[in-house]
Amino acid sequence: MNAPNRNISSELPVIRQLDEIAINRIAAGEVIERPASAVKELVENALDAGATRIDLTIKDGGRSLIRVSDDGHGMPAEALPIALSRHATSKIDGSDLLNIQTFGFRGEALPSMAAVGRMTITSRAIGADAASTISVAAGGVGPVKPGALSKGTLVELRDLFHATPARLKFLRSDRAETQAISDVIKRLAMAEPYVGFTIRDCSKDDGGRVTFRADAQTGDLFDALGDRLRQIMGAEFRENALLIDAEREGLCLTGYAALPTYSRGAAVAQYLFVNGRPVRDKLLVGALRGAYSDFLSRDRHPACALFLECPTDRVDVNVHPAKAEVRFRDPGLARGLIVSALKHALADAxxxxxxxxxxxxxxxFQPEPATPRSYQMDLKSRPAPLSTEFMSPGFGEAAPTFVPxxxxxxxxxxxxxxxxxxxxxxxxxxxxxxxxxxxxxxxxxxxxxxxxxxxxxxxxxxxxxxxxxxxxxxxxxxxxxxxxxxxxxxxxxxxxxxxxxxxxxxxxxxxxxxxxxxxxxxxxxxxxxxxxxxxxxxxxxxxxxxxxxxxxxxxxxxxxxxxxxxxxxxxxxxxxxxxxxxxxxxxxxxxxxxxxxxxxxxxxxxxx
Incomplete structure (x- = not known):
């Protein structure tokens, strides 16, 4: 029996214009995949606002609460409703999508989060007499009211995905979601060593405990980056990493790459950035693998934190809403720079x-396991054994032959x-x-x-x-x-x-x-x-x-x-x-x- 063709109907389908709430919820499926995605967008907004200190508070792996506080330039009261509308942004004017100098630029993050959660934004712009606040729940935007904040912006997102409960079923455990959030913050902390970051987990309703802290670094770029990597990747990585500083035809590669003998069993310690943006790009990963192919077996993976800087017109970051993928105008040049820079650094080592x-x-080198202490009065009397150490051949056992x-x-x-x-x-x-x-x-x-x-x-x-x-x-x-x-x-x-x-x-x-x-x-x-x-x-x-x-x-x-x-x-x-x-x-x-x-x-x- 043939199944009916669902594309054939006696009635023509009606083309409708979706309402704004439905549009935002659909967009949220691309931009906000999990709590870590919301954290990434909010923290990137704080960095774009020139923040030097960013504090993150989460609860239940970000499901119940995500709160991001920064000391950036803030937003005036009249800008708050506009910021919650789709494709509204202060970072580009739309005339040149290749000249992007900021983390965010699409204007989708805030309305997408507001469509699937309960959001409150409190902000005080530089020079403003007071702060302002606005709330939105399930797409319904409230009025702008006076708020209490001395500087910067505070975004509070509660009950994420309450408007789309089916998405909650696809989230992992609180522990896994918390780990994903921590990974996002660590990547951004590597990209911005002069900014301080704090993560506080208040899941136990005890005021919260600080699970990650990275104070703002000082000094030149390589020293600041090295100290930040020591905080995040550990002192062992920093001690066994090689400084990378190479340039070719306008592209510049900097960072640190570990010695081959400091390899890992999985690709968990590979951090790649393009123009300061954390990315997961198969071209860059392939170049990294190619650079170490002569030194590592297939089941071992190098550790690194590499930063590729190139003119904005040579790379397209507008490939995916999550902005984790990039496309190079000349991929061979980018790959060749990474391979040659790493091979030269390894050779110089x-x-x-x-x-x-x-x-x-x-x-x-472990000491022999301790045996229970015994005392002389507990031992039965027995004759002392004859030592063979100084026995000469012909008396008792023959001395063993030793050839050094x-x-x-x-x-x-x-x-x-x-x-x-x-x-x-x-x-x-x-x-x-x-x-x-x-x-x-x-x-x-x-x-x-x-x-x-x-x-x-x-x-x-x-x-x-x-x-x-x-x-x-x-x-x-x-x-x-x-x-x-x-x-x-x-x-x-x-x-x-x-x-x-x-x-x-x-x-x-x-x-x-x-x-x-x-x-x-x-x-x-x-x-x-x-x-x-x-x-x-x-x-x-x-x-x-x-x-x-x-x-x-x-x-x-x-x-x-x-x-x-x-x-x-x-x-x-x-x-x-x-x-x-x-x-x-x-x-x-x-x-x-x-x-x-x-x-x-x-x-x-x-x-x-």
Whole structure:
């Protein structure tokens, strides 16, 4: 039985003009997805008003109450009703939608929130004799009345989504919604280090407790940003982050990016900003992944806080009502700047590894578990055992044979090297080196693997990637649009050994593939490139495959675990590590060495 076609009716549908309340509720579905969305819009309004202090109070994850107070320039009484109407804003005049200098500009946030909650706005403009207040519930706007406020604006939003109860069913737990609100505030706090932020949770009706506080920073931009990141991301991130400051063709990238050995198991510590606006953009995320692809395995993710500044006419922020997505006029330029800036910073870090590695090592040194205290009178009398420590062969048990690893005697005129001087080798894999203020433990296989890998990459960069011609070119069919997009990248692909040509409409011919990859499925390789072009706008997959092969070659060609090394070999390895970029981590992002300070070692033995 065929289902009836719902689009066919004997009566013509009537086209109606929706009323203002319905329009605002529909818009609220795009702008205000959850309490964190409302917080974001209100705090961004406060920042646009020039606030230097923003206080947020929430209750029940923002469902019952969201209160935002700021010390900005405020609004005059006559502007309050206008601010609650759709598409009313003081931030743009509508003549140029590309020259946007503020967080907000669409004029949708306040009327959308007022349509689905109970809102009260109290504000006092600079120079005004008194404050004014206005209330709105379920779209019904009340009159402007006198209010009590010394400065700035106070927005109170209660019973969010009470006018659209179906939306309440899609909210998560209070804990999850509170966490989402905290994440929004932290991102904005990173973008504005000179502004103070406070979050207070009054869910328990006890006056509230402060769950987050970030005081306004002082000093130059990098110092202020560094201190703000220390507050939000932790001291460990700040200690293991590299300063990023790069510029290319009018685009500027600043911020901090962590060492590869300070990686995370999920992409939870990646904060990206465009012209000060927190964004979640797949182009930028892809560029970040590409910059670290040579240092981290697929299941590890870098940590960073990066700020991309570009002329407003080169980026479109009017892509989505939530303004979390952007579109670049030249995405390749933005991606290339991020990749090159991060790779240069990582190269300049040399052999440096994160401090968390040594901290974890020290944490692994645990004292033996305490046993219940015993006293002599509680023990049965028994003869003392004979010590075998000083037994000579022929008396009792034979003394065990002990063969020490090769040791390197200290020399009086040894220079002070960053990774120290080798003193010995243990377990046929670990080099023990002495530094001026501590010791270093080196994984000889992992370290040499990275050294060989970097050498192979240098050779490939100098000599290029050899290509192998296919006996019979492989024809790969696709849409005309995909073929055109792929052929635009033909010159770049040819540089890494993949040669393609047009083959009629909607097809390409693969004539050569990178020789280092051996026998490959040319069609699968081309389709991987296409997928990456669709996802990121640029391709890195072939290059990544080549580097993966080089990594495997380096693994097989490096010093194996279980091999004894002479003193001069160990020292030569240490010196080469010091001179080679990225030698602080192996090809998979694991550390190649651990450094322990003498003060930490002495603390382990209670000598401080």
């Amino acid at each position: 040399g052999h440096r590894a994160s401090t968390t590695v040594s901290a974890a090592t020290l944490g692994a 690893p090769e040791a390197v005697e200290p020399q009086a005129d040894e220079p002070d090297h960053p990774l120290g001087v080798a003193r010995g080798q243990v377990h046929e894999n670990y080099i023990i080196a002495q530094t001026s203020n501590g010791m270093v433990i080196v994984d000889q296989h992992a370290a040499h693997e990275r050294l060989v890998y970097e050498k192979l990459k240098r050779q490939m960069a100098e000599n290029g990637v050899a290509a192998q011609a296919l006996l019979i070119p492989e024809i790969v069919g696709m849409s005309e649009a995909d073929a055109a997009r792929l052929l635009e990248q033909a010159d770049g692909l040819a540089q890494i050994g993949l040669t393609i040509e047009a083959f009629g409409a909607g097809a390409v011919a693969v004539r050569e593939t990178p020789a280092i990859l051996g026998t490959v499925n040319a069609e699968a390789l081309v389709r991987d490139v296409l997928d990456e072009l669709d996802d990121l706008g640029q391709t890195q997959s072939v290059h990544d495959r080549i580097e993966a092969v080089l990594s495997r070659i380096a693994c097989h060609g490096s010093i194996r675990s279980g091999r004894w090394m002479r003193g001069e070999e160990m020292n030569a390895l240490l010196r080469e590590m010091e001179a080679t970029p990225h030698s602080g981590q192996c090809n998979h992002g694991r550390p190649t060495y651990v450094e322990l300070k003498l003060s930490d070692i002495e603390r382990l033995f209670g000598r401080t």
